[in-house]
Amino acid sequence: MKAIIIGAGIGGLGTAIALRKIGMDVKVFESKQEVRFAGAGLGIGANAVRALQQLDVGDKSFGQEKR
DSSP, rough: OOOEEESHHHHHHHHHHHHHTTTOOOEEESSSOHHHHHHSOOOOOHHHHHHHTTOOOHHHHHTTOOO
């Protein structure tokens, strides 16, 4: 099965990870040519943290990778 996701924000990328974990062929499309991290902060609530952990990216996202 194949899926196309429009938008490489946190929702689009999270969806792509989840779909790939269940074996789907996923393509993500983003209108911007590059990702820039300038002048913005991101507050992540407890539910979002648990969702990232379910996707196995929680520790990586918060700089707590197991070494």
